[in-house]
Amino acid sequence: MKLYQLRSKQALPISQQEAWDFLSQPKNLKTITPEHMGFHILSGDDKPMFPGQIIQYKVSPFPGFTTKWVSEITQVEHGHYFVDVQLFGPYALWHHKHFIKPIEGGVIMEDIIDYKLPFGVLGQLTHPFIVKKQLKQIFKFREEKLNSLFGTMENVPNELTFDSF
Template sequence: MAHHSIKAVQRIPISVDEAWRFFSVPENLVRITPADFSFQIISHHHGGQIYQGQIIEYNVRPLWNIPWYWMTEITHVQPQQYFVDEQRYGPFGIWHHQHHFAPVDGGVEMTDIVHYSVPGWWFGSLVNKLVVGKKLEALFRYRFGEIEKMFGKWEGQSCNVKMY
């Protein structure tokens, strides 16, 4: 099973505290996910912000309107710096998503790094090349635009999403 990575970097003209308050609340993920994913959080939360060990359950329809149940666990949290979610059950062979926040002059630089695999040996690699990788890249590009609409545009910045 081949492993793949995606990295998205965005500068946002807000403080690290403001970025953390928004991105560490699971319900806000719905606000930056395309409607065609039919993304719904179905688990019950125990407070506002994420915490280590938190299980988050979703229903999502990312491809061809096929429903998927997805469960992730927040495995690492360093407030105002980073958090990590990992798939415990769902469509990927592996899903490890790092969310980093670093102060920069005039705002915060947010970096998402996702390591993932699509099950199915060579067929999974083909599905990733033809469909999944493109869908994930489009997801992060969509989020880039939504984040700019919500928090403002960083002057001279273009969408920086790279697949590996």
């Protein structure tokens, strides 16, 4: 089974604390998720992030298919990073690290997601045409939404890359 990795970097002209205040509130995930995903938090969004926190969602990754997604926040370093792991959901593995790093004039938000697809070879065949395409759309939406909320930093390019191992 292949392991895939998505890496995203986005610069925003806000302080590290402002970035943390937004990202550490699970309820804000709905704000940066495209409407067509049918994203709805069922529980766990009533407190800022803490290690051991369980968050339950409903999401429709494809038209006509809705699934439950349960994540655990496994690590938190206030203001700097947190890690969420899918306990139940559409992926065979989903390990998502979120970093916030100060730079001159703002922050770099970096996401590193290691993931595996279900269904063995069949799942791998869907990666380039369905899964990778959808993840690109989700992160593009997120980039545009965060830019509309907080502004842009023209001198620092945003990045989105995929690897497989």
